[in-house]
Amino acid sequence: MKKQKTTGREEKPWVRRLLIGISVVFFLIMLVFPLVEVLYRSLKDGLALYVEAITAKNTLSALRVTLIATVTAVAVNTFFGLCAAWLLTKFEFKGKQVLSALIDIPFSISPVIAGLAYIMTFGRMGWATPAIDWLNEVLGTDISLVFSVPGVVLATIFVTFPFVSRELIPVLQAQGSSEEEAAAMMGAKGFTIWRRVTFPHIRWALLYGIILCAARAIGEFGAVYAVSKARGKTFTLPLEIDALYMAGSADSITQAFAVSSLLVLLAVVMLILKQIVEHRGKREQ
């Protein structure tokens, strides 16, 4: 008798091979070749030019702005993401559905619109400008929210807002609240309960959300493009690459690829981190 396999569905071998083939070809054309091309182009004119490109003043400035924006966005969104996920899963209140939908807005509207909206709100003509001017006067500061680093940071926060909370919500929902109640019955207070009981459940999901958030923050183009106009001051890496490429000279294009390779490197690091976190998270389930 033929040996029966236990998996109910059995595809014909050629179907499987065809599907694998399509996937691999697609993957090569869409991802691998372009990335290899980036690396190849960046090193084409020699290592000296490469090093020069990534140590140029504008590049270093862009790297700095990118890192500032990413770190701030991750910190802020981790905090608000935790609060929002907590609120949405552990409490019942009016308008919960609305809040839940609002969190997803950055997923559904174009980042450019987000950037423009910031200009409309905080720019010269924006309604919030008088308030900011007043604040600057009182505090003796000179903060401006558009065409400045704070503006870039805000735009980045906006587009990466949902990542952390969206990762946490399903985990918190699945956990329910009886473990927390058990801890409360034994006299544990809010923060202890959070640290000892809730956090262990969500740590991998949280880390995963943070990585996604960081990856998106590093790569964001549209939203920061709208609020950032000063090369060498407020440009992020993606904007700097665009500027170099648009300059059009052979050298600057090579430089654009060199800077791109930096981004690719960051992306690969993120990807590896993500894989590790995903794997460890699954193992603990």
Add this chain to the structure above:
Amino acid sequence: MYVEMKHINKSFGDYQAARDISFGVEQGKLVALLGPSGSGKTTILRMIAGLEHQDSGDVVIEGKVVNDIPAGERGIGFVFQNYALFRYMTVYENIAFGLKVQKKPKEQIHKRVMELVQLVGLEGLEKRYPDQLSGGQRQRVAFARALAPNPQLLLLDEPFAAIDAKVRKELRSWLKEMIAKVGITSIFVTHDQEEAVEVADEIIIINEGSLEQMGAPTEIYKKPKTSFVAQFIGTSSVLEDFSGFKGFEDAPKGRQAILRPEFVEAFKSDNEKFKSLISAAEEGVIREIAFRGSYLTLTLEVNGILLTANRSLERRPVSVGEKMCVLVYRAYILEEEDAHIYKNRMLEGVDVEAL
């Protein structure tokens, strides 16, 4: 009274989950909250614990109103329905949690945890995580964890619900023994009357958010106060009109009656033992015989009404269609919400219990 509930009301939206609940539990007693699913048992337990807040009424523990005292400070141990063990902590850490929260010194914690591990028989499993334990072992951990901080009151929500039927009986007597050993006042929720009767000193019957009756198991069984209790406890059949029966002529007409198999005696007309009572018996025909393992359940038709009676296997064999004498000792007659016991008048002066 150690624990007292005084006129407790609680609503979820417009659904009233507890209606004017009042009862008291004496120190050292093991009490069951018994009722059908959705009747409000868990809600009552959670209000005692402080996990849910009543809309009105007082919860009193040791003579002190605890309405405004948070759950963690009421000195209560709680065993959750699904145990709610901390999944990312070992058995040891689970049991130690409450003591750590109290900032007890390490050696003291260790001593207490090992003491409890031994008490519940989990030696050698301290380093396991909850998902590496069987259902029964998890229940033991939950029990030990709740007891670790030395609570004065133990609340258990359906402690056996997640355990399969075979082990359940074993664990029941285990838990009863443990609670007696520790000597802690305990209230547990169940919807299984056999469990309540077997384990509890006293039973509180809850139906649709109201307290129907509280009392010792035998009292609830023998003297149900409400029609709900009469029907809910024991195996009972409901008869629409019972007033025509011999010996029950003075029972009110047109009322429902509840008969349990043990209220009915069926015997053959040549039976020596019941000879003197034959005049009090009706005539019936066996319609059905069911074998119950250690006894038979007969379904008898009497005056067009079907009754059930149990019959020991030691007695003479019977067959379907056979004519029998059917004697009804007593019945619960239902009036509105109340249940009243009516005894067979023709048996007055007869020592029924000696039969």
